[in-house]
Structures are given as structure tokens and as C-alpha cells.
């Protein structure tokens with residue numbers, strides 16, 4: 001996984017349209033979800049790793065989003081499903097560009113144990129660009145605030 | 152289908168996937184090799200899972216893997232103690248590994264820590280925007296509640 005600042009920065013850039021206003025935070029949560037429900041467990045206790053093998057996979061994440069949407073009132077379930085899944089797939093899309101020493105993510109789990117990835121960068125590499133993303137976001141927000149004040 | 156049934160169905164499917172991933176993974180791990188060294192002698196494996204470099208020597212190094220110290224024979228160039236490592240190695244019945252290739256995840260600790268604030272921020276955004284109705288266990292928008 002790239003760090004979650006990188007994931008979040010991409011989510012931020014893609015959701016500048018006002019159409020996202022109502023459910024933007026759901027999209028943001030989707031974009032960090034695959035890592036949030038796997039990494040903490042095995043970082044804190046590496047013995048738990050085998051239990052997380054299934055979790056960072058498209059099928060598991062789809063089912064998890066469907067489950068999460070059930071905990072919203074009926075009229076919100078459809079948009080929550082949609083925005084959460086869109087966030088998750090943006091996350092998985094970025095992960096697809098990473099490289100690992102050998103086996104990467106199990107995109108076709110549980111139907112296949114084959115792994116494939118573009119292999120453009122090591123998981124730690126995008127961290128170098130995190131300060132740049134944060135600066136760009138801060139600049140964009142500052143301009144937006146100034147424009148709002150002058151209106 | 153009722154909400155209760157849908158939730159139950161999703162939970163069963165998710166648990167099934169976790170169980171399948173836990174029990175049917177065909178990849179041989181270092182833990183399996185260490186448990187049955189004769190059986191896995193000569194097996195080429197990937198070692199990662201929070202593995203940390205311990206000590207460096209001229210012709211090898213030791214790693215900390217799931218609470219155990221394991222000796223690796225191979226070039227330690229570029230390694231640093233206490234950093235995360237992933238590698239491909241061949242397991243020897245003596246319990247040692249013969250290194251094929253390695254990757255030092257030098258900034259992994261930083262990556263973990265900088266990943267925490269975005270999650271906290273999104274949770275704050277979420278809790279400001281949504282309210283949980285405890286009687287039905289359903290979130291609704293705070294400004295429309």
C-alpha cells in the first residue's frame with residue numbers, strides 16, 4: 001500500500017466537484033478502508049497475518065461495503081454503497097501500481113492465488129511525495145477560502 | 152430479504168473468506184518451515200510479515216520473525232538493524248535461510264505513522280456529518296435527522 005496520505009490526496013483531487021459534497025466523506029473512508037481493516041491487526045500482532053489474507057481483496061471489500069451500507073438508513077444505503085465502493089476501488093487501483101519482492105495482492109481471491117501488479121514503485125516510495133500532496137492541498141484550500149471571503 | 156438476513160448473510164460470507172484465506176493459502180511461510188524443517192528443506196520462500204533486521208555479519212545477518220531469531224546467509228549490503236525487510240530465500244533444514252534477493256523497507260515506520268492522521272480526520276468528518284440511531288443501529292445525516 002502507498003501511505004494513506006497518498007491515497008487520501010488522490011481521493012481529494014478526484015472529489016473536487018460539488019456533486020461529491022454530500023457523500024465525500026464516505027468516499028474518503030472507502031479510500032482508506034482496505035488498509036484500515038487489515039494493517040493494524042498484523043502490524044500490532046504479526047501472528048494474525050493469515051487471518052487478513054482475504055481482507056485486502058476486491059471480493060471481500062465489495063461484501064464489506066455492502067455490509068457497511070446496511071448500517072445506514074434505507075435512503076442512504078444505495079449512495080453509501082456506491083461511494084464507499086468507488087473509494088475502495090480507487091485504493092485498489094493505486095495499490096495495483098506497486099511492486100513487492102514477489103507476491104503482491106490477490107486480485108482474484110478466492111478463485112485464484114495468482115498475483116500481478118504493474119510494479120512501478122515500492123510501497124514506501126510514494127511517502128517521499130506526501131509533503132508535496134499536503135502542500136498542494138493546503139494551497140488549494142487557501143485559495144478556495146480567499147475566494148469565498150471575497151464573494 | 153430482510154435487513155437482518157442480509158447482514159447475517161454478509162457476515163457469514165466474510166467469515167468464510169477469512170477462513171478460506173487462513174486455511175487454503177498454498178504459499179509456504181517461514182513459520183511452516185521452522186515447524187517442519189525436514190519437510191521444507193530446499194524450499195524457496197518469501198519472507199516478509201513484519202520481519203525486522205537484527206544483527207549484521209560479514210556473510211549474513213539475523214532477522215526477527217514472529218518472535219524468533221533466524222540466521223540468513225547472504226550479502227548484508229544496504230541492510231540496517233531494526234528496519235523492516237522482505238526477501239526471497241531458500242530454507243535449509245538447519246533452520247537457516249540462503250538469501251536470493253532482499254528489499255529493505257526503509258521508511259515503513261514513517262509510512263505507518265503518517266497513515267494514522269488521515270484516518271482520524273475522516274472519522275471526525277464522518278462523526279460530524281452522521282448520527283447513529285442506537286435503537287436501529289443505523290446512521291443518518293445529522294443535518295437531516
Ligand SMILES: [Zn+2]
Nearest residue numbers: 001034035095
Ligand atoms: Zn492497500
